[in-house]
Amino acid sequence: MAQERADDDEAERGTVVTPSAEFPPLAPDERAALRRIGDRWRSPRRPDELPVDPTLGRDGRRPAPSRFGRLAPIEMFTVEKPDELVATAPAQLPGSRLGRGLTRLRQALFGPPLRSSAVLYERMRKLVALPILSSDLLSSVAYGPEALLTVLVVAGSGALGLSLPLAALLVVLMIAVGVSYRQTIPAYPHGAGSYIVAGDNLGATAGLAAAAGLMLDYVLTVSVSVAAGVHAVTSALPGLAPATVPLGVLVIAMLLAGNLRGVRTAGNIFVLPTYAFVATLVALLLVGYLRAAGRGFAPVPPPAVPAAEGLGLLLVLRAFASGAVSMTGIEAVSNAVPAFRPAEWRNARTTLGWMVGMLVVLFAGLVVLIHLAGLAPRPEQTLLSQLGRVIFPTGPWYPLLQATTALILLLAANTAFNDFPRLLFFMAREGHAPRRFLHMGDRLAFSNGLVALSLAAAVIFVVFGGHTESLIPLYAVGVFLAFTLSQAGMVVHWRRRRGRGWHHRLALNAVGAALSGLVLVTAAVAKFAEGAWVVVIAVPLLVLLFRRIHRHYAALHRALALHPPPAAGAASRAGPAEGEELPQEVRHLVIVPVARLNRASLRALAYAASLGQPTLAVHIAPEDAEADRFREQWGAWGDHVRLETIVSPYRTVIGPLAHYLEALHAARAELTLTVIVPEVVLRRRWHRLLHSRAEQRLRSALRALPGVVVTSVPVHISE
Incomplete structure (x- = not known):
């Protein structure tokens, strides 16, 4: 119990991500060096001997706004701190017609700037966080069961019965990974999930490999989700098919604009489509099982499909790995813990529990209902569409199912827009990514990370002409690399921390690590020729890039870190003038x-x-x-x-x-x-x-x- 209280106390001390993260405090040794340098500092002019009043006068008179003042005018004083100036929000629009137009357009698209103190309010409550962070995870149930059955049907319609035991095994994997991440959240309440867990317990290289896998997964999530959503739209409206690429780029731009407006605004935008999709699927399952109950749950025989290859262990493993794409996005909450309202880790853990519960119910329910309905994959129509036509042969429910499915597929990319910039933030804080990703924009969103994700996803989308089906095999490799390293890292964590009940926690993480590793190896081997080789090559290259960036920042820190001043008389022997830190030298x-x-x-x-x-x-x-x-x-x-x-x-x-x-x-x-x-x-x-x-x-x-x-x-x- 004492250990659990200690864990809770540690979790309660989770750091809030604020704009001040760009300005880290001095280390204790640097503060000591700073004091010693200050003791020897001799300035020829006292600070109060200035030819101009730096406070700009205490009588309240303000200079007329210049072209710079229209950008960020200075308010002379505040009551709380009479010696502090405050840059206020723009009081006037720019003087030129073009400047005024651009300012109005910017505010219309992204909203007015927010004060830094508003970061405490720009965080998510659970009901808003759920649709923002679960859109990727829940949208995967639209294609996860079909990915599983598409591999099994290669061995003929008789092999489709294996979908039930494989789905049961996948449910075990979902629960194991989900519960593991629930344990990760209070243990690492600062966010960053797999990157921090793997790096803290398995070493920096493992953490960077997990980060590389997640980054690739996030970029592919955006490009593939947008491609799937645009394909659903062009299937319903074939006349728009020639405009697939412009439509996809437009959707990415709209997602970028929505997320640049800030966390709360983005949550309000994406709440309704996610909940509508979940409600539609729940209605589909309820009606489907009621009809199945009317015939005593007797399964309808599937259509006869000839076998293209024999049923073997490798094919079963391929089907298991393909069905595991239903879990992409399960790590989203652990990456975004600081984005929740206090107590951050408690709300994040509760949200993750809801997400995993919904995933298990929807995934297992759809697989069993497809089996009872006797459906098999067809190239011209998705399994979810087939099931909708069987369950809702008349009325508005089938069009509603297709519309909400298209929306959730388009908005599945929003999970990546929330987590990719935060992952880059944590990497930049450790010096493994450019420090510009620490910066918060006007609306307290990580603007640079959002733009980087949008550009990368748009490039992939354009290069592949909006047909990114060949990139889907990369999903399992990248995300399950992160899953495996995170689970293995938690095993090491429990061995180090011990405490009450650590054996059970370690065993649960070990099961998750073993199953995730199995999916990783299977996907990498079975899908290697289909595109998984890209991840196998890209992950080491990204890790090398991250290490080179860290090496540069480490060298920069050594060059700029404060050191004690040389002894008196040693200035002439100190070498280059750039080493001088005292004015008299x-x-x-x-x-x-x-x-x-x-x-x-x-x-x-x-x-x-x-x-x-x-x-x-x-x-x-x-x-x-x-x-x-x-x-x-x-x-x-x-x-x-x-x-x-x-x-x-x-x-x-x-x-x-x-x-x-x-x-x-x-x-x-x-x-x-x-x-x-x-x-x-x-x-x-x-x-x-x-x-x-x-x-x-x-x-x-x-x-x-x-x-x-x-x-x-x-x-x-x-x-």
Whole structure:
């Protein structure tokens, strides 16, 4: 009991995903280093000796909104924190007609921006989370039983009777995996499911492999679900068949727009279709079993189908693996625990229980009812459609069944839209994915992850012309790889944690791991030539990519992490100037490239001289005559700054100047070279075509040089 209370306490401390995740706190050793650096910090100017009031005045007067103020104006003060400014919501629309139109369109599509504090309210209650997270799982019952029977019928109609024991075994697998994920949720209440569980217990490589499998599954879920839904629409309206690809891309764009509006809004959009599909299937099962009861539950003989191959163990395993696609999406809740209202893990576990219960009832009920009705797969009509025609021969129920099925297939992709960005968020937090996936958009949704998923799914959909049936075999491989690693990880977890009842929990996870592994191996071997080889190759490549990303961020962290300052007198031995963190250790040399003496260059020279640091002007001349002429002009100006002239007989400018600066830095590595570039700022964009933009090319060339700081002094041109 004490162990269970400890588990509950740990689960209650689950972290809420907030916009602050982009700004992780300092580690304890970095905080200690920061204090030691601060103790030695000596600034020539006190913080309160500023030439302007940074609070912009406490009298409440506000500057007139500029073009930037219309984007995010600043409210001067709040009552709670009088020394804190707050960027408010836009008070005015942009000044241009185009800007106003784009702003209104954006708000119409995605809604107005939400405050960061609203993240606590942009979370799901159970009745909303159920349709959002179960659309993929529940939609699979529309094709899962047919996938099972399609393999069995290859051995003839006599083999269709094996659907009942195989369905029973699949139900055991569903319950084992579902209960296992129910155990995973309180053990790992921060979300990310298989990725975190496998990584925490089996190592980083296993976690990344689980993440790769899930990512492939999510992308395929979107493309295949949209293809299936569009196919259902074009089957009812054949005239739309030539527009399959544009329709599919439009559906993906609509799903993206709906999810960019935020969790709550997306939930309101997708609630009705999911519940309508479930209600229609329940009605189908009730009427079907009542009619079967009228004949004493005697099964109708299926139509005679000749055997194309013999019934063997491999075929049975293939049928089992094919039917297991009914479980895709069962991991969705464990990935999205932080999206629930408090207590997050309790609500998530309850929602998962509902989902698994509905899946078992619908899947088992459909398989048994298909057996009682004596139906067999036919290429021209789905089994669910055949069953609907038998159960509802007249009335509006059959069209309703087809309509809700098409809707749930289209909206099945929404589960991926909810989980894929969250998975990328957790991976980015650990440094295994680009950190831009930590960012929350205007509506507190993970916009970058949503866009990445949409683009990947749209590319697959377009490349395969909307006919993605060949990608369905990839489902079982990717998702059951994640299932297997997650189950095995929980086995290790219980062995480590022990506690009351750990033997039973471990045994349950071990059964789930064994059955999931069986499906994984069977699908990978049996479906290898049909497309499973893509996942077999893609998963290691993705793991390698994730590791390279992590290596880059680790190197970046080592370079930017705070370290204790060197001992006094050691600054000269510290090496490059980029290692200096104390103002008294920085040694400056200001350099001003001057092409000609005009207002822009004189302003840059004046700015450089005002810094009170040693200053050097550099002029690149194409020949000696021009160098002499420039030195004469320089003397006429007064020779206030030391000038160095470089003759470039091949007329290049950027290369010689960058080489010269590199040589200066090599001669005195402790110097910080501040290059001040005069820059002409043009009012009209097309005017840029009339200029060489040498300052931009110089900035790009100097960016790679250590110890070099590049700044610009702008001169604005009004015409």
